[in-house]
Amino acid sequence: MTAPDTREALLRRLAALPPARREALRRSLADRAAVRLPSGPLSSGQERLWFLSRFDPDDSGNHILWCVRLRGPIDAAALAGAFTRVAGRHDVLRARFRLDGDRPVQVIPPPAPVELTRIRLDGGEQAVIDEAVAVFFNRPFDLEREPPMRVALMEIDGEHAVLxxxxxxxxGDGWSLDILMRELAECYAARREGREPALEELAVTYADFVAAERREAEASGRERLGYWTARLAGVPALDLPGDGPRPPRWSGRGAKEPLAVPDEVISGLEGVARRERCTLFMALLAAYQWTLGAAAGQDDFCVGVPVAGRGRSEYAPVIGYFSNTIALRADLSGDPTFREVLARIRPDTLRALARADVPFERILGALRLPRDLSRPPLCQVMFNLHNLPKDDLLRTSMGDLSVEVYPPPQTGRTKADVWADVYRGPEGLGGYFEYNSDLFSAATARRLVQDFTGLIARVGADPDLRLSEWKG
Known part of the structure; x- marks a missing residue:
């Protein structure tokens, strides 16, 4: 039977119903149509990302990647069920983002099974895995029609895969990935063992955070926003010398250059920081500012620093986009010593952290910066210090599976001209410089890394070194 015949047959059956039955059916269908899924506003950070996704839906620069290698008897059904359980606990993992009139909202559908994409790989060579991961990572999200999380099991053989x-x-954010992995491990083990997962009930949801952010912005955010607009007024863009002209539109194409500083060298910098009543973060930020300022010939610019944005303890176990960016303005004027740069950074950082709850998007709006599609707004460079090596983020097992972090491959994306992502581990300082490959070659990025690590060694031994005395 063709589709038109089916429709006509249905209409004939409806017409044959008694009038009272037809009216009852009409009311029932109208009631069903009126049912709306729960929806609510977006946070300030979400709104910016939503507009960016509409502007360039194919951009994967705001995707977050996490991979682990699994060895052992892998139960794909239990793994999919564990993801479904976690997504059922955290509404934002099921959200769809769409327009309601003239404003974006997040619509929360009821819990549903999470699709686990299974990809069979021919061989376990790293190049094969990396290529498959990069393709999966860079696939765009349709935020209006699909959930904002996708997962794949890349199977190498029956007892070896990369999740x-x-x-x-x-x-979500980096903190959210930590929550996700720990809950996933517990839910998977529970399914394999035939028990309920030992997860405490969440006191709040991400929607509660969004509501609180809006209330705080209206009630007490004016003074803190005023601090930022006064502190950042007139700050110039950092214009690092590159290997080619800056494209008229930011592409987000990127690559990574690794870095390593031995323990005995980074310990010298830590000693300087302690004597100056600073943290290692402040000392590394000073070295980063000095390296970039010297390369660009500038003494005034901003470095963006991610912060967790979870000021209340009840937000700690909730998955969502809580993280924020604070903009720390460099002051390298007057040919300072490294010790003097530290003395400037310490109070500035403390004042900034006390106002770190002001959404970066509100600051951008209040500053009314000129529109420039060729570069990230306000902060062209970023710096992030992790407390632990990334390999330590997952300390638990997944039932009878052995789990190890799989180093993320080059995904070809970045969100800054240069982004230093480093950690302090037992063997020293590790990490990488992520850089815009439209602007810089691998050789130029390598020189920046060498300048940064070389400076750490110099000022760790001689904190009275002046900017003009440093030759890189």
Whole structure:
């Protein structure tokens, strides 16, 4: 029977119903149509990401990647069920983002099974895995029609696979990935053992955070926003010399250059920081500012620093986009010593952290910066210090599976001209410089890394070194 015949037959059956039955059916259908899924506003950070996704839906620059290697008897059904259980606990992992009139909202559908994409790989060579991960990572999200998380099990053989999680930043952050992995491990083990997962009930949801952010912005955010607009007024863009002209539109194409500083060298910098009543973060930020300022010939610019944005303890176990960016303005004027740069950074950082709850997007709006599609707004460079090596983020097992972090491959994306992502581990300082490959070659990025690590060694031994005395 063709589709038109089916429709005509249905209409004939409806017409044959008694009038009272037809009216009852009409009311029932109208009631069903009126049912709306729960929806609510977006946070300030989410709104910016939503507009960016509309502007360039194919951009994967706001995707977050996490991969682990699994060895042992892998139960794909239990793994999919564990993801479903976690997504059922955290509404934002199921959200759809769409327009309601003239404003974006997040619509929360009821819990549903999470799709686990299974990809069979021919061989376990790293190049083969990396290519498959990069393709899966860079696939765009349709935020209006699909959930903001997707997962794939890349199977090498029956007892060896790489689990790949891609989360759109609109639904989470680095902290959220830690929560996700720990809950996933517990839910998987529980399914394998035939028990309920030992997860405490969440006191709040991400929607509660969004509501609180809006209330605080209206009630007490004016003074803190005023601090930022006064502190950042007139700050110039950092214009690092590159290997080619800056494209008229920011592409987000990127690559990474690794870095390593031995323990005995980074310990010298830590000693300087302690004597100056500073943290290692402040000392590394000073070295980063000095390196970039010297390369660009500038003494005034901003470095963006991610912060967790979870000021209340009840937010700690909730998945969502809580993280914020604070803009720290460099002051390298007057040919300072490294010790003097530290003395400037310490109070500035403390004042900034006391106002770190002001959404970066509100600051951008209040500053009314000129529109420039060729570069990230306000902060062209970023710096992030992790407390632990990334390999330590997952300390638990997944039932009878052995789990190890799989180093993320080059995904070809970045969100800054240069982004230093480093950690202090037992063997020293590790990490990488992520850089815009439209602007810089690998050789130029390598020189920046060498300048940064070389400076750490110099000022760790001689904190009275002046900017003009340093030759890189």
């Amino acid at each position: 790949c999680i891609v989360l759109h930043h609109i639904a």
